[in-house]
Amino acid sequence: MSAALLQYLFSGLTSGAIYALAGLGFAIIYNASHVINFAQGEFIMIGGMASATMVAAGVPMPLAIVLALLIAMAVGVILEKFAIEPARNADVVTIIIITIGASIFLRGAAQIIWDKEFHSLPAFSGENPIAVLGATLMPQSLWVVGVAGVVIVALWWFFNRTMFGKAMLATSHNRLAAQLVGVGVKKVLLASFALSALLGAVGGVVVTPITFTNYEAGIMLGLKGFSAAVLGGLGNGTGAIVGGLIVGIVEALASGYLSSAYKDAIAFIIILFVLFFMPNGLFGKRGTDRV
Amino acid sequence: MNMMTPRTGGLALLAVIITVAPIGFTNTYFYDVAVNAMFNAILCIGLNLLIGYAGQISLGHAGFLALGAYGSAIMTTAYGVPPIAAMLISATVVGLIAFVVGRPILKLKGHYLAMATLGIGIIIHIVLKTESKITGGPDGMSLDNFSMLGFTIMGDKMWYWVAGVLLILSAWLALNLIDSPVGRALRAVHGSEVGAEVVGVDTSSYKVLVFVVSAVFASLVGSLFAHKNGFITPDIGSFFGSVHLVTMVVLGGMASVFGSVIGAVILTLLPQVLAAVEQYEAMILGGIMMGTMIFMPKGLLPSILASLKRREAGR
Amino acid sequence: MQKLFKWGATAVVAAGFCAVAGTANAADPIKIGAFLSATGPASFLGEPEKKTLEMYVHKLNKDGGVQGRKIELVVYDDGGAGDKASTFAKRLIESDKVDLIIGGSTTATTMAAVPLIERAGVPFISLAGAVVIVEPVKKWVFKTPHTDRMAAEKVFADMQKRGITKIGMISEDAGFGKSGRDQSLLVVKNYGIEIVADEVYSPKDPDVTAQLTKIKNAPGVQAVFNFGFGQGPAIVTKNFKQLGIAVPLYQSHGVASKDFIKLAGPAAEGVRLPAAGLVVPGQLAATDPQKPVVTAFKKEYEEAFKSDVSTFAGHAYDGLQIALAAILRAGSTDKAKVRDEIEKTSGYVGTGGLVSMSPTDHMGLSLSAFHMVEIKNGDWMLMKD
Numbered sequence: 001m002s003a004a005l006l007q008y009l010f011s012g013l014t015s016g017a018i019y020a021l022a023g024l025g026f027a028i029i030y031n032a033s034h035v036i037n038f039a040q041g042e043f044i045m046i047g048g049m050a051s052a053t054m055v056a057a058g059v060p061m062p063l064a065i066v067l068a069l070l071i072a073m074a075v076g077v078i079l080e081k082f083a084i085e086p087a088r089n090a091d092v093v094t095i096i097i098i099t100i101g102a103s104i105f106l107r108g109a110a111q112i113i114w115d116k117e118f119h120s121l122p123a124f125s126g127e128n129p130i131a132v133l134g135a136t137l138m139p140q141s142l143w144v145v146g147v148a149g150v151v152i153v154a155l156w157w158f159f160n161r162t163m164f165g166k167a168m169l170a171t172s173h174n175r176l177a178a179q180l181v182g183v184g185v186k187k188v189l190l191a192s193f194a195l196s197a198l199l200g201a202v203g204g205v206v207v208t209p210i211t212f213t214n215y216e217a218g219i220m221l222g223l224k225g226f227s228a229a230v231l232g233g234l235g236n237g238t239g240a241i242v243g244g245l246i247v248g249i250v251e252a253l254a255s256g257y258l259s260s261a262y263k264d265a266i267a268f269i270i271i272l273f274v275l276f277f278m279p280n281g282l283f284g285k286r287g288t289d290r291v
Numbered sequence: 292m293n294m295m296t297p298r299t300g301g302l303a304l305l306a307v308i309i310t311v312a313p314i315g316f317t318n319t320y321f322y323d324v325a326v327n328a329m330f331n332a333i334l335c336i337g338l339n340l341l342i343g344y345a346g347q348i349s350l351g352h353a354g355f356l357a358l359g360a361y362g363s364a365i366m367t368t369a370y371g372v373p374p375i376a377a378m379l380i381s382a383t384v385v386g387l388i389a390f391v392v393g394r395p396i397l398k399l400k401g402h403y404l405a406m407a408t409l410g411i412g413i414i415i416h417i418v419l420k421t422e423s424k425i426t427g428g429p430d431g432m433s434l435d436n437f438s439m440l441g442f443t444i445m446g447d448k449m450w451y452w453v454a455g456v457l458l459i460l461s462a463w464l465a466l467n468l469i470d471s472p473v474g475r476a477l478r479a480v481h482g483s484e485v486g487a488e489v490v491g492v493d494t495s496s497y498k499v500l501v502f503v504v505s506a507v508f509a510s511l512v513g514s515l516f517a518h519k520n521g522f523i524t525p526d527i528g529s530f531f532g533s534v535h536l537v538t539m540v541v542l543g544g545m546a547s548v549f550g551s552v553i554g555a556v557i558l559t560l561l562p563q564v565l566a567a568v569e570q571y572e573a574m575i576l577g578g579i580m581m582g583t584m585i586f587m588p589k590g591l592l593p594s595i596l597a598s599l600k601r602r603e604a605g606r
Numbered sequence: 607m608q609k610l611f612k613w614g615a616t617a618v619v620a621a622g623f624c625a626v627a628g629t630a631n632a633a634d635p636i637k638i639g640a641f642l643s644a645t646g647p648a649s650f651l652g653e654p655e656k657k658t659l660e661m662y663v664h665k666l667n668k669d670g671g672v673q674g675r676k677i678e679l680v681v682y683d684d685g686g687a688g689d690k691a692s693t694f695a696k697r698l699i700e701s702d703k704v705d706l707i708i709g710g711s712t713t714a715t716t717m718a719a720v721p722l723i724e725r726a727g728v729p730f731i732s733l734a735g736a737v738v739i740v741e742p743v744k745k746w747v748f749k750t751p752h753t754d755r756m757a758a759e760k761v762f763a764d765m766q767k768r769g770i771t772k773i774g775m776i777s778e779d780a781g782f783g784k785s786g787r788d789q790s791l792l793v794v795k796n797y798g799i800e801i802v803a804d805e806v807y808s809p810k811d812p813d814v815t816a817q818l819t820k821i822k823n824a825p826g827v828q829a830v831f832n833f834g835f836g837q838g839p840a841i842v843t844k845n846f847k848q849l850g851i852a853v854p855l856y857q858s859h860g861v862a863s864k865d866f867i868k869l870a871g872p873a874a875e876g877v878r879l880p881a882a883g884l885v886v887p888g889q890l891a892a893t894d895p896q897k898p899v900v901t902a903f904k905k906e907y908e909e910a911f912k913s914d915v916s917t918f919a920g921h922a923y924d925g926l927q928i929a930l931a932a933i934l935r936a937g938s939t940d941k942a943k944v945r946d947e948i949e950k951t952s953g954y955v956g957t958g959g960l961v962s963m964s965p966t967d968h969m970g971l972s973l974s975a976f977h978m979v980e981i982k983n984g985d986w987m988l989m990k991d
Contacts, residue, residue: 004819007849011816018812036402083581090588092401093348097541100534101580108573116649117913118837120869127872129848136815136848211812212837212869216647220810223409223530230406255816261779261806265417268410275407276395320700323693420779421806423788429781430713430736431688433721447696516689521721524688524714562690563697566682573645 003134008256009249010132014141014210016248017148021203022225023232023240024151025196031172031235032192035084035095039103041222042110043197046072047204048213049110052119061122069201075106076197080190088189103218110215123209140209147206148241151199155237168192172235231271233284242282247271298466301549305462309455313448322447326519328559329454330512333461335539335551337508340465342537343546344474345501346481347397348405350533351412355506357419357528358385359513361426364434364523369425374437378514382507389506393499412533419525431524434517450519457515458552461508465548468504477501481546542583544590553592635678636671636705636939638663638929639698641719642733643711646686647780647809650836650865652711654919655733656681659708661910662926672930673937680704686711688718695719699726705939708925710734711918714781720747729932729945731925733918735860736785740968748948748968750924750958751917752882752975754782754833757859758790760880760976761831762797764989765856770828774803774821776814776842778834782860783809786833802827809838815845822851829853835860840869847873854878859976863916867984878989880976884920884957889988895955903957920957928954928961 025040050068055061083098090098124143129136159165171178171188179185203221204213211217225240228247232239247267254263274282309329316322334356341347362381366372372380396407419426426432437444444453468474479487480494487494517523526532535558543554561579565572587594640659643652663679671677680702682694691710698704699722706729710716713736720739723730723746730747732739737753765773777787787804794801803824805817821830830853832842839861846855855877857866862881867874883890887901903923907915931954932947933939951970954961959975978989 004823007819008816011813011819014813014815015811030402036405083585086585087588090584091545093342093537093541093545094584094588096348096405097538098581098584100538101577101584103577105574105577105581108571108575108577111573111645112570116645116653118650118840118865118869120871127844129850135819136850138848141813207812210841211810212840214837216649217810227406227410230403234402251811252813252816255805255807255814256820260817260820261421262417264808265414268414272396272407272410275399275403279399279403281403318700320693320697323696323700327689327693420784423784428784428788429779430738430785431717433717520689520692520718522688522692522718524718526687526714527689563693566694569644569683572683 004256006133006135008252010135010137010141011255012249012252013145013245014138014248015251016245017141017144018203018207018211018221018244019224019228019247020241020244021144021148021151021207022200022221023228023244024148024155024225024237025200025203026225026229027232027235027237027240028155028196028199029192030229032168033084033189034172034235036099036226036234037193037196038096038099038222038226039079039106039218040196040200040225041218041220042103042106043072043076043200043218044204044207044221044225045110045213045215045218046075046106046197047201048121048208048217049114049119049204049215050201051205052121052208052213053114055121056119065205068205069198072197072201072204073194076193076195077190079197080193084193085186085189103222107215107218114215116215118212118214119208120212121205121208124206138210140206144206144210147202151202152237152241164191227268227271231274231281233281236281236283239281239283298470302459302463302466305549305552306459309458313451319447322451324559324563326447326450326454327516328556329451329458330516330519331536331539331559332552332555333454333458334509334512334536335543335555336461336465336548337505338536339540339543339545339548339551340468340477340501341505342540343544343550344469344477344481345498347498347502348401348537349408349502349505350405350530350537351408351410351415352505352509352536353528353530353532354412354415355385355389355509356513356516356532356536357523357525358388358415359510360517360523360527361419361432361513362510363514363517364432365425368432368434373439374435374514374518375439378511381514382510385510386503386507389503390499393502394495397495397498397502409530409533412528413530416525416528416530419528426525429525431522433522436521437515437518444518454515462548462552469548473497473500538580542580542590544592544594547590547592550590550592554590557591635676636933637678637680637702638926639702639704639707640679640681640709641684641691641694641698641707641715642681642709643686643715644681644683646684647836648686648712648782650863650916651733651918652683652686654916655709655711655922656683657911658907658919658922659926661907662923666930672934677930684711684715686715688714691715692718692722696722699723699728704728705941706929706933706944707731708733708922708929710739712781713739713785716747716749720744723747727945728941729929729948731929731948733921733925735782737789738785743966743968746945748928748963750928750956750961750969751921752859752880752958752971753789753969754786754858755789755793756971756973756976757880758786758831758833759793759797760973760978761856761858761878762790762794762799763973764878764880764978765799765829765831766797770854771798772800772802772826772828774805774824774827774830775801776805776807776817776821776830776832778809778836778838779806780809780834783834783838783858786858786860790831790833807834807838807842809834809836811838811841813845814838814842815849818842818845818849818851822849827853829856831856831858833858833860837869840866840874843870843877844873859917862979863918864914865916867981874981874984877981879979881979881986882917882920882958882975883977884915884917885986886977886979886988889986896957896959899955900957917957924954924956924958924961927956 054064125139228244232243366377539554544550684691732749777783936943963970
């Protein structure tokens with residue numbers, strides 16, 4: 001394998017793992033509520049901005065990270081409680097507009113609470129590149145990949161081995177039945193927003209040393225995360241991870257071998273083709289239509 | 292014919308409002324904003340056929356708007372094509388593109404359809420940004436006034452009347468389409484696609500048809516907008532543009548022609564009104580979007596009409 | 607040279623004191639309108655520009671205004687969108703009835719407003735970079751920043767001096783980088799330099815090592831030139847270091863703010879770029895006429911906002927000073943007279959350099975306005991010629 005190809009793959013892995021983490025948040029909320037939360041990118045931004053500004057203000061990094069995660073979770077809970085829950089039975093498009101409204105609101109709030117400048121966090125394990133067969137990778141990229149891996153294992157455990165996780169899954173399959181057997185649907189929805197906000201913020205924290213962050217950083221991450229989640233099949237955690245990695249690697253290979261100007265377009269064309277042949281994404285369940 | 296049906300009554304009211312509104316316009320800036328609002332309204336009427344009546348979402352319609360705008364700009368400036376011909380050729384090409392991509396895309400459902408349309412919009416945006424030799428790239432390109440048969444549309448006032456007539460025409464066309472057999476088939480598709488198929492409606496053809504119609508609406512508006520402004524940038528075709536348009540439709544009221552007009556007018560005026568609050572603009576805009584959808588999930592006009600009806604019934 | 611001191615930046619401030627309050631319209635404020643990209647992808651241009659205008663207008667008013675007239679500033683945020691910019695420009699002209707417009711943080715927003723500004727006939731000073739704004743010359747349109755073509759020329763001249771003949775180009779695909787790249791391709795041959803790799807990235811790409819690897823592997827690359835602003839160039843710089851590319855990295859004037867050094871960190875060491883004297887006031891020769899101007903501006907800005915001054919803030923400062931000086935000379939806010947006086951601006955010493963406009967040059971800066979600087983120990987160092 002040539003060093004150039006390996007470098008393209010590393011580049012794709014770095015971006016792809018970032019997209020995958022962003023995509024996971026979409027998957028969780030979708031699983032519990034069949035809602036696509038277009039404010040997911042803003043959770044990532046909040047994680048990044050809150051931790052970066054606190055570290056800059058002198059708060060020790062571990063404490064800053066924990067606080068940032070808590071802030072993001074609180075925002076997630078508030079968003080669900082006051083914006084999603086009251087509109088639970090509304091149309092899909094209506095809820096899309098609500099979450100888009102929420103994303104605009106959160107961006108507006110972020111530029112007032114913090115500022116419009118770019119912020120960064122120090123890399124967790126230094127800035128010395130790791131050389132592999134003539135290609136290089138930053139340690140922080142491994143952090144992103146590692147965190148994505150840990151998150152997916154933790155989610156599997158949560159949904160398959162804990163009572164509450166199972167209840168969340170049950171709700172996603174059949175809300176009414178779940179309610180009948182005593183699962184608190186409201187509580188499940190609330191938990192799914194808290195969880196995906198937490199995940200988004202975790203992503204924001206590990207990604208910020210690579211991409212930097214500002215009040216608008218959530219736009220791009222949200223868009224790519226949504227693409228990753230849809231490509232992988234909505235509601236499927238593994239699908240979101242695979243989808244994210246595919247988008248990242250396709251972009252890198254397209255820049256390397258075809259055209260860097262059209263790399264984003266090439267990634268979207270591939271997503272479109274996948275959807276033409278697999279209308280529920282790579283790992284999505286086949287939907288059945290109710291008459 | 293009964294003049295007081297909601298349809299003719301609505302059209303008459305719209306015509307009266309358009310005629311009377313300029314009394315309050317103290318300078319041409321008001322005309323400019325009004326023209327933008329009416330252009331958006333025309334586009335949203337088309338888009339609402341797709342979203343509200345056929346129940347199919349599109350997060351890529353700004354792409355079609357941009358194609359119409361750039362089609363007109365490129366053909367009139369680089370090849371000397373008369374504006375009206377450039378506008379119609381662009382609309383035809385956009386219609387064809389929508390027809391070709393529509394068939395495979397509209398098989399997708401819900402969020403997958405959203406993703407696919409979003410992808411198409413973004414691809415169009417990237418092409419417009421990248422091919423700078425033809426499009427001027429991200430810095431945009433300029434074009435001339437719209438003239439036809441020796442007559443030139445110039446100045447905001449003239450554009451206002453042109454846009455006003457076109458808006459009434461579009462609303463009338465859309466209302467007729469909805470009342471036709473096509474419209475009934477569309478509503479069947481929205482209600483239940485499988486059900487519609489069972490009773491013999493060729494759902495995919497109807498969906499493609501309305502997708503093409505809405506794309507052509509967008510393209511025509513794009514051409515007019517380009518001539519009116521005299522300068523265009525690829526921004527008009529961005530993802531945000533598409534989201535903005537869908538927001539207008541949903542906020543005003545899905546499956547409501549006049550709701551689209553109201554949604555378009557409100558969301559065109561809001562940034563102008565909110566310019567005074569500076570950095571709080573985004574928060575207020577987001578808050579209004581959330582609040583309206585939470586308390587009026589069916590959109591402004593349908594919700595208001597329903598509450599009026601309830602009050603009348605209660606009397 | 608007398609002219610130079612006559613119309614120096616300080617003259618305007620001083621003029622505030624010796625206000626002549628005899629004119630009929632003395633009570634009417636001078637209305638200056640601005641549309642800037644205070645939010646959106648170009649917010650780090652628009653934000654400091656807006657703050658600068660507000661700060662100086664406030665200051666001038668406190669000192670009594672200009673010719674006894676207060677200055678009223680109306681600022682709109684176009685979010686970087688061309689169609690919004692054009693509507694706000696219309697609003698400034700028709701509704702707010704401003705005497706003069708400053709703005710357009712980006713080329714796209716500027717150009718979107720140009721057709722109607724030309725039609726309405728209002729003096730307009732743009733703060734955006736591209737050369738298309740003033741070439742061909744438009745009657746009412748002026749600009750303060752150096753053009754992207756000049757930045758490219760400055761960089762290529764430096765490369766030529768060092769015997770570099772083959773370079774890799776990487777640019778951002780948004781307005782600033784795209785226009786810069788196109789201009790670079792246009793002038794590069796004049797310097798005997800060949801672009802052997804030409805790659806592009808999106809402003810929010812998390813990683814550009816793929817593009818840089820391609821450049822690294824292009825045969826004979828002796829230097830790499832990046833055209834872009836925002837966080838993109840910082841990521842390019844970090845990735846460049848990560849790949850261990852051994853040739854010099856040149857950036858454009860788009861990164862001439864301390865934020866870039868902060869974001870890119872140690873990877874920024876050795877990066878070269880063309881920048882206005884504003885970033886290195888302390889290192890300018892004592893005889894440099896720009897020295898007092900940029901030193902004062904830097905101090906005032908940093909004291910007021912507790913953040914590092916950027917050249918973008920300087921563009922707004924220059925725009926305001928040139929406008930006010932022209933109004934002063936015209937003796938009124940008559941639009942045609944003010945326009946003529948802006949065109950006659952000569953020897954104004956601003957943060958961007960020495961400005962001398964003419965009917966054929968509506969920017970008035972020469973290549974000498976740029977200094978090549980290199981980043982050393984986390985700070986700008988003036989490069990020796």
